[in-house]
Amino acid sequence: MDEGPSRAGNNHHSTQCLGLRDDAIHPEEPRRYSFHHHAHKKTPESETLLMKLKERGDAALAIQRPQINLAKGNWGNGIFLICAHLGSIAALFFWSWPALITGVVLYWVGGSLGIGMGYHRLITHRGYKVPKLVEYFLITCGTLALEGGPIQWVVTHRIHHAHTDRAADPHTPRHGGWWAHIGWILWGTAQNHDQTTIAHYARDLINDRYYRWLNRFYYVPLIVVGLMLFAFGGWGVMLWGVFLRLTLCLHSTWLVNSATHLWGKTRFETGDDSRNSWWVALLTFGEGWHNNHHAHPTSARHGLRWYELDVNWYGIKTLQFLRLAHGIKGMRFNRISSVWQPVCDRVKSERVKELRSIDA
Numbered sequence: 370m371d372e373g374p375s376r377a378g379n380n381h382h383s384t385q386c387l388g389l390r391d392d393a394i395h396p397e398e399p400r401r402y403s404f405h406h407h408a409h410k411k412t413p414e415s416e417t418l419l420m421k422l423k424e425r426g427d428a429a430l431a432i433q434r435p436q437i438n439l440a441k442g443n444w445g446n447g448i449f450l451i452c453a454h455l456g457s458i459a460a461l462f463f464w465s466w467p468a469l470i471t472g473v474v475l476y477w478v479g480g481s482l483g484i485g486m487g488y489h490r491l492i493t494h495r496g497y498k499v500p501k502l503v504e505y506f507l508i509t510c511g512t513l514a515l516e517g518g519p520i521q522w523v524v525t526h527r528i529h530h531a532h533t534d535r536a537a538d539p540h541t542p543r544h545g546g547w548w549a550h551i552g553w554i555l556w557g558t559a560q561n562h563d564q565t566t567i568a569h570y571a572r573d574l575i576n577d578r579y580y581r582w583l584n585r586f587y588y589v590p591l592i593v594v595g596l597m598l599f600a601f602g603g604w605g606v607m608l609w610g611v612f613l614r615l616t617l618c619l620h621s622t623w624l625v626n627s628a629t630h631l632w633g634k635t636r637f638e639t640g641d642d643s644r645n646s647w648w649v650a651l652l653t654f655g656e657g658w659h660n661n662h663h664a665h666p667t668s669a670r671h672g673l674r675w676y677e678l679d680v681n682w683y684g685i686k687t688l689q690f691l692r693l694a695h696g697i698k699g700m701r702f703n704r705i706s707s708v709w710q711p712v713c714d715r716v717k718s719e720r721v722k723e724l725r726s727i728d729a
Contacts, residue, residue: 435544437552443559450554453619456612463605471598472609475513480618481654483511485681489656492574493523496669497685497714498696505579513591514618517560518584524562524570529626530666531570533641540626542642549627550620591615621652629659636673637664645677655679665709670699673709689714 460468487507490496499507508519516522525539534541539558542549553559567575574580591611599607624646633644643663650657650671655678658671672679688694697714 435548435557437556442556443554443561446559447555450551450619453612453616456608457616460605460608460613463608465605467602468605468609471602471606472614475594475610476614476618477654478510479513479614480621481681481684482507483509484514484516484618484622485654485656486684487511488516488519488522489526490669490681490685492519493526494667494669495573496667496698497688497694499688499694503688503693508580508583509590512583512587512589513594513615514622515588515591515615516619516622518587519580520567520571520574520584521560521562523574524567525558525560527570528566530663533639533643533663534630542627542630546627546631549630550623553626554623621649622656624649625653625656625659629657633657633660635660637661639663647677650678654684655681665700665711667698668700668711669697673700673702 460472487504488511491499491504491507511519511522517525529538529540532538534543540549540553545552548557562570595607595611598610602610629644629646629649630642631644633646633649635644637660639660641663643660645660646657648657649659655671656662658673658677658679661673661677662668662671669685670679670682671677672682685694685697689697695714699712699714700709701712702708703710
């Protein structure tokens with residue numbers, strides 16, 4: 370356990386912050402509110418309380434494993450995953466430096482730019498803002514990971530945060546590690562939600578025409594990329610850039626669902642099983658600092674300490690340096706009060722500076 374200064378002891382803190390709302394369902398609704406952070410050191414009393422929470426009914430953390438009906442599985446997903454793994458094995462027989470470099474670059478494009486910075490921290494939790502064209506670019510990169518359309522992905526993840534490790538969580542390891550990793554793709558919701566659920570959890574996205582189109586045809590960008598790789602690089606480059614890279618990216622993302630709720634360290638008592646995992650963070654460009662994330666969902670930074678490598682955060686800061694990102698939400702440790710506090714990056718446009726000079 371991390372017993373360093375990230376612990377807040379028994380202190381309580383409240384601060385005002387405009388636009389930072391740790392709401393997993395509707396993070397797009399900025400408002401001014403009091404942020405109360407309670408982070409207690411574990412005591413026998415707190416352990417007893419958590420145990421009681423785990424034994425409660427509908428809100429219980431300890432839940433019954435779902436029944437798997439082999440006849441009603443998502444067999445389209447199953448056949449695709451079998452083909453992807455077979456293609457990955459075949460790729461090993463077509464090794465070359467161009468193929469390897471292509472695979473690494475696209476692994477970063479799909480996993481970091483797309484899933485981590487785009488799907489997750491940008492449109493799911495609204496941890497920062499970018500121009501619409503930049504947003505569309507990042508989300509289109511996310512489709513290269515073939516984890517579903519952006520709207521369905523957002524809905525699944527917001528449900529996960531709203532019901533973490535409870536009965537309604539789509540991929541909790543309390544249903545079993547295998548279920549959390551891949552079982553829910555084969556027999557669970559598998560990014561297929563009805564319109565009522567979508568309207569509730571992703572009402573900020575459903576009115577966007579591009580996202581509605583991409584949600585239906587999310588596989589099109591990957592097909593285009595695959596054809597281009599085959600045309601210019603041959604079988605080896607295509608197999609590494611599509612099948613092997615895709616398979617590794619899928620398993621890395623699924624490790625966030627499974628491994629970071631099973632193994633690792635906890636900095637914050639979040640009431641769920643989320644953990645910080647350095648090795649999952651390495652595979653996912655920083656998404657493995659999962660306990661940090663569950664404690665502060667809207668924070669664009671997941672690696673809160675200098676030693677917690679968070680490549681996705683560096684990407685967001687790069688966009689900020691290029692003046693393409695603003696409104697960045699994060700956390701800062703207050704050494705005086707020994708608590709983590711929300712911080713909000715303000716837009717510093719020339720127009721804002723001009724208006725301030727007039728008011729002065």
